[in-house]
Amino acid sequence: MSEGAAVAAQPRLLRWPSPISLLVILTALAVILLVANPLVQLTLSSLSDADTGEWTLHNYVVAFGRARYLDALAKSLLLALASALLAALFAVPLAWGVARTRMVGRRLVHAGVVCTFLVPPFIGAIAWILLAGPNAGWLNRIWRALTGAAAGPFNIFSFTGLAFVIALYAYPLIYVLVRNALELVPSDVEDAAQIHGAGAARVALRITLPMVAPAIIGGTILVFLEAVALYGAPSLIGIPAGINVVSTQLAEFFEAPIRLEVAAAFSIPLVVFTAVLIWLQRVVLGRRGFASVTGKAATRRRISLGAGDHLLSAYAAAVIGLSFVLPLCVMLVTGLSRSWGRPPTFDNLSLVNFQRILFEDMTIRGSIWNTLSYSLLAATACTVLGLATAYATQHRLLPGAGALSLLALSPFAIPGVVIAISFYTAYAGPPASLYGTGLLIVLAFVTRFLPVAVTTASAGLRSLNAELEEAALILGGGRLRTLGRIVVPLLRRTLLGAWILIFIIATRELSTAVFLSGPSSRVISVLTLDLSEQGRYEQLAALGLLVILATGVVVALASLASGRDVLQGAS
Amino acid sequence: MRGGAWLGRTSLARRAGAVARGISRRSLIGSALAATAAWSARAAPSPGLDALYQRAKSEGRLTWYIAHIASEEAEILGRMFTRAYPGVDVAVVRATGQVVYQKLSADLRAGAKNCDVFSSTDLGHYVTLKQRGLLAAYRPLAADTLREPFRDADPSQMTQVTNTNYTSLVYRTVAVTADEAPRRWSDLTDPKWSGRIAVGHPAYSGAMGTWVYQMNKLYGWAFFEKLARNKPQVARSLVDPTTTLVSGERDIGMGPSDLILDQAARGNPVALRVPEDGSMLQNGPTAILKDAPHPEAAKLFVEFLLGEEAGQFAASRHRLPITALVAPKPEIAAPDRIKIIVPVAQELVKGIPEVVEKWRETFGV
Numbered sequence: 007m008s009e010g011a012a013v014a015a016q017p018r019l020l021r022w023p024s025p026i027s028l029l030v031i032l033t034a035l036a037v038i039l040l041v042a043n044p045l046v047q048l049t050l051s052s053l054s055d056a057d058t059g060e061w062t063l064h065n066y067v068v069a070f071g072r073a074r075y076l077d078a079l080a081k082s083l084l085l086a087l088a089s090a091l092l093a094a095l096f097a098v099p100l101a102w103g104v105a106r107t108r109m110v111g112r113r114l115v116h117a118g119v120v121c122t123f124l125v126p127p128f129i130g131a132i133a134w135i136l137l138a139g140p141n142a143g144w145l146n147r148i149w150r151a152l153t154g155a156a157a158g159p160f161n162i163f164s165f166t167g168l169a170f171v172i173a174l175y176a177y178p179l180i181y182v183l184v185r186n187a188l189e190l191v192p193s194d195v196e197d198a199a200q201i202h203g204a205g206a207a208r209v210a211l212r213i214t215l216p217m218v219a220p221a222i223i224g225g226t227i228l229v230f231l232e233a234v235a236l237y238g239a240p241s242l243i244g245i246p247a248g249i250n251v252v253s254t255q256l257a258e259f260f261e262a263p264i265r266l267e268v269a270a271a272f273s274i275p276l277v278v279f280t281a282v283l284i285w286l287q288r289v290v291l292g293r294r295g296f297a298s299v300t301g302k303a304a305t306r307r308r309i310s311l312g313a314g315d316h317l318l319s320a321y322a323a324a325v326i327g328l329s330f331v332l333p334l335c336v337m338l339v340t341g342l343s344r345s346w347g348r349p350p351t352f353d354n355l356s357l358v359n360f361q362r363i364l365f366e367d368m369t370i371r372g373s374i375w376n377t378l379s380y381s382l383l384a385a386t387a388c389t390v391l392g393l394a395t396a397y398a399t400q401h402r403l404l405p406g407a408g409a410l411s412l413l414a415l416s417p418f419a420i421p422g423v424v425i426a427i428s429f430y431t432a433y434a435g436p437p438a439s440l441y442g443t444g445l446l447i448v449l450a451f452v453t454r455f456l457p458v459a460v461t462t463a464s465a466g467l468r469s470l471n472a473e474l475e476e477a478a479l480i481l482g483g484g485r486l487r488t489l490g491r492i493v494v495p496l497l498r499r500t501l502l503g504a505w506i507l508i509f510i511i512a513t514r515e516l517s518t519a520v521f522l523s524g525p526s527s528r529v530i531s532v533l534t535l536d537l538s539e540q541g542r543y544e545q546l547a548a549l550g551l552l553v554i555l556a557t558g559v560v561v562a563l564a565s566l567a568s569g570r571d572v573l574q575g576a577s
Numbered sequence: 578m579r580g581g582a583w584l585g586r587t588s589l590a591r592r593a594g595a596v597a598r599g600i601s602r603r604s605l606i607g608s609a610l611a612a613t614a615a616w617s618a619r620a621a622p623s624p625g626l627d628a629l630y631q632r633a634k635s636e637g638r639l640t641w642y643i644a645h646i647a648s649e650e651a652e653i654l655g656r657m658f659t660r661a662y663p664g665v666d667v668a669v670v671r672a673t674g675q676v677v678y679q680k681l682s683a684d685l686r687a688g689a690k691n692c693d694v695f696s697s698t699d700l701g702h703y704v705t706l707k708q709r710g711l712l713a714a715y716r717p718l719a720a721d722t723l724r725e726p727f728r729d730a731d732p733s734q735m736t737q738v739t740n741t742n743y744t745s746l747v748y749r750t751v752a753v754t755a756d757e758a759p760r761r762w763s764d765l766t767d768p769k770w771s772g773r774i775a776v777g778h779p780a781y782s783g784a785m786g787t788w789v790y791q792m793n794k795l796y797g798w799a800f801f802e803k804l805a806r807n808k809p810q811v812a813r814s815l816v817d818p819t820t821t822l823v824s825g826e827r828d829i830g831m832g833p834s835d836l837i838l839d840q841a842a843r844g845n846p847v848a849l850r851v852p853e854d855g856s857m858l859q860n861g862p863t864a865i866l867k868d869a870p871h872p873e874a875a876k877l878f879v880e881f882l883l884g885e886e887a888g889q890f891a892a893s894r895h896r897l898p899i900t901a902l903v904a905p906k907p908e909i910a911a912p913d914r915i916k917i918i919v920p921v922a923q924e925l926v927k928g929i930p931e932v933v934e935k936w937r938e939t940f941g942v
Contacts, residue, residue: 074937142825163810245778246810248941258937261675261780262682345845346824367652369669434687441687521683524691525640525670536672539781539813540647541820 026485030403033394037414040453044428045277045420051431052270065271075255075272082252083279085169085240086233092173093229096325097180098222102210103318105188108310110319118326123178124557125330126514128238128534129550130175133333135242136340136543138162144336163247171243172233174329179232180225187221188214193307206311227287228418231280235421237517238531242538252276253423253517260521266431273424280419334551341548359548370533370549377530378556380444381512384451389505391452392459393497397489400467411460418457422517425454430521442524450518455508462507466500467493502568506561513557625718626880630662632873638666639693639874642681644674644783645740645861647816647836650894657890658881665874673814674698674783685711693875696739696863698815699783701925703736703862712736713865715876719883724901731862739882740861742896743834743917744788746850747819752828759829761854762792766803774809775818775830778942779933782815784833784859786929787920791857793932795918798939805939822847833859838895838908855918 055062070076103109104116125133137145138160146158161167191214199209215222237253244251252272259269311318340346343354363370392414398404399411417425429450434441440449470493478488494501516531523532530553537546633639643651648671655667670677674697684691697703706712712735720728727738748758752773759765765774777785792800810827812818818830819837823845834856837849863882865875881887888898897905 074941139824139826141827241813245942246812248811250937250942254942258780260679260683262678264679264682264686266686362649366656368655368666369648369652369671430683430687434683434689436688439688441684441689442691524680524684524689525642525668526691528670536676537648539673539676540816541812541814541824542647542649543820543824545649 024484024486026403026489029394029486030398033391033398034404034410036391037395037410037456040449040456041413041416044425044432044453045416047432048270048424048428049274051267052274054267056265056267065267068265068268069259069272074250078250078252078255079275081165081249082234085165085172085249085251086230088165088169089172089176089233090226090230092169093177094180094222094226096173096177096329097225098184098215099318100177100322100325101181101184101188102214103322105185106191106210106214106306106308107315107318108308109315109322111322115319115322115326118322118330119178119181121558122175122326122329123510124554124561125175125333126238126516126531126550126553127172127175127236128242128514128516128531128538129337129546129553130329130333131171131239131242132534132538132543132546132550133337134162134167134171134174136336136346136547137332138167142346162243165247165249168239168243168247168249171239172236173229175239176229176232177325177329179228180222183221183225183228184218187218189306191217191306196309206309206314209309223287223290227283230283231418231421234276234280235423235517237423237520238535241535253421256423256427257520260427266427269427270431273421273427277420277424280421281416284419334554337547337551340544341551343544346543346547359545360552362545363549363552369528370530372526373528373530373533374552374556376444376527377513377553378560380448380451380527380529381509382560383448384455384512385505385509387448388452388455388459388508389463389501392456392504393463393494393501395456395460396463396467397493400464401485403485411464414460415457417453417455420454422454422515423520425450426518426521429453429518434522441522442527444527446522447519447527447529450522451512451515454515454518455511458508458511459504462500462504463497466497470496499568502564506564506568509564510557510561513553623718626877629718629873629877629880630665633662633871633877634664636871636874637664638668639869639871639878640668640670640691641694641696641878642670642672642677642692643694643696644672644677644698645696645859647671650890654882654887654890657886658878661881661886662877665877667878673777673781674702675781675786678702678783690866690868690870692866693869693871694863694865694878696861697783698859698861699786699925699929700860700862700920700922701927701929702783703864704922704926706864707733707735711867713867713869713872713875715865715879717876717880717883719880719900722885722900722902723883724897724899727899736862736864737879737883738860739863739879739887739899740891740896741899742859743856744784744815744831744859745834745837745856746829746852747822747832747837747847748829748850749822749825749827749846750848751846752825755848758848758850760850760852762852763796763800763854765809765829766800766807768807770829771807773828774804774807775821775827776804776809776811777815777818777831778811778813779929779936781813783929784815784857786933787859787925788815788831788857789932789936790925790928791918791920793935795854798935801936801939811940811942819847835895842895851915853916855916857918858920 052065053061053063055064100115100119104112109115135143137143140146140158140161140163143158143160143162145160149155149158162171195217196209196213199213204212234252237257240249240251240254244254256269256272259265259272339350341359342356343350344356344358345354348354395410395414399407404410429446430441433446433449440446474492474496475488478492479485483491514531516535519529519532520535523529530549534546534549537549641651641655646654651669651671655669658667659665670680672680677695678697678699681692681695703712714734716734717737730738746759746762759770779786779789789801810821812821815832816836818827819832819840821827822830823840834849837847840847841849863879865872865879869875883899885900885902888900888903891898892903892905895906895909897909
């Protein structure tokens, strides 16, 4: 923050009505409308009577007055904890292997993680139902054929199964953060330990990993929050398994007659809990938060593990096999069959599912288009707003800059379903009357992913030397011009990285969209959920493949354009 | 499209219809389509219907919240409608009964006018919607061509039955012989079926909610406590159990009769079992919203759902056609030959939410 402080110490450059002041005010206004207003409305709604509008605590009594509701809360926290720890177990060895060792096939492993990241969790859940359904799942069928046993060992419809699936599609988040952090750890400390006789494993466990502990813990907390917010996998796997979690419980409050006030009351403690979690993390780890460090580091060398190089590769192959290769195979086989329960023989082979999606079903085509366009819009708006917020707060261009920054980061602490409910409360009805429009979904996406944009942009801004901007300002360039001509071009890659990341997570977002989409604003995730009610896995598999393909193409194009790795730096 | 005499009559009507409307429509639709038996004209293209079409065309589209048929069929019907009435598109929003009702409630609470035509599976929805004054009354031009007892079934003319079938037992023929298969609903509580049953969820599916209400009435809640001990796989839609059986995941379950017969006819290893303690009549009503953004297109769509083309589609999908102009397939049992449970809409208004709550306590989700 030293540059920021230096700039702040200069004579005030923000003069009304300069263009930059307008931009700053608009930014602040946008953040207030997107984050503060829905949250305030949510809180107010939780405290008011549904019919009379009077103040009451009754909603809290209803929301927490039943063992089943409290059980959902406890289950959710337990599930999120299990998923987050499991995801760390998947991610950290891979990140370490790719960043620091001579593990075999590092680029392939990285590519595999990127591919996994393109798989929306609800599509992954569908693939795993096909793989590990207790009777019809492929793994169990193969097991029975091989061993002659009466029953297979896997049951996806269980707490373990659900936690496993959530972890499989969340671990890339931890991987990104940890790998980026590891890339920056210089080798000299490791060398010192090695000189003193520590083995490779000891160096890794005692030296390297503790140095990136903030990234590991930060990533794990991020996955924890994602897991609490998740709606798709819990309804696909949790309902048949008899597991009720917060998101499905919130959906219950949202059933007709809609108990919005009770849903709000049920959400508030969750927001408080996650806020406390993030605060604790900051206290424990210092003010490093989720920001990754960017910049150049000292020399780094990869270490060789001997036979461990292959062992680690095998572990990585197993993780990626479970998260990407196996699910992709089963989706391909299922998407190409008429009935997934029957063997993949020729008379069961058909392109009919793809044909239906691409050429017949108007609803699906429309929602693919919606998904891509909303995600493009949300990613763009989010990146712009994130940069503006980061710039305004870093240069303290307005009073209360710290509060603005905190506000922009706070959606980290709000589960997607809660964002949806607060947006519904604030903007669905009059005067905004946005319900059923694509705009409402885009705005909710922008809010949900704003922290990603702000942290990335802040990190980028911090890495810029203030001299460049100061030079431009001294030469008479206005702030806006400096921003447009100096800052944005210099941060082009960082910003594009953030854009790509937000685009990917927007295409897979379900929990925010589920209560906000109307007939003409349905996205793939919502439609998949509706379609999944009927158990037509052949169509769902075909749809999943197309979604992964479509996202992959956009991401590949954007990566080519930015000349940057998809998952690097943007965190 | 099997069957004898009635087909002759329809093709005659079809020809008459085609002549009446002239050749231009036919060329629009394309020769391939016109050649297939799937295409048929409206029974008697009245001037009233043509005028309605003109008004609907100026609205251009409508949104249909639909629960009582599977999404694939809903999409097909939507496309058939637009083919029959070019210039009027249908946005199909298919989900389970309670989910479409949740969507409608979210619309209403936000004051958003999204839905034109509402087709649920929970009869209770319509009682509530009527009480709140949210439905429009419309006696269809096709009313006189409907089969008994669907003609003027709702004296207020705010709802029309557009779909009818039974909720029946289903079993997987490769795992369960006809002898072993359950004969009555009460057989589902037999411990020998532990881990082998698939059911829907009453909080999602209106038909499932109706079934749970009726079973509770018949056998008391102990029935569900025993059922829960058999650890059924709880899906959401009532369509799901049959697909779950087809996949081989479970062996017995319940589902809409039309779907079971359709799956069996496609060669999938499932068979329908008519429960001795009563097939549950599952009528699917359709209503036009009073504040429908496209009221004329909505009326035209209701005419279409009650018309001959939709009737033939229903017959081809093993359902009893609502229109008297189309005969059902021979295997559709006439209602007087099997024992029927007939739900009462008024009871379901309070009854379904109550059993949903009990279900959640018993099944945990």
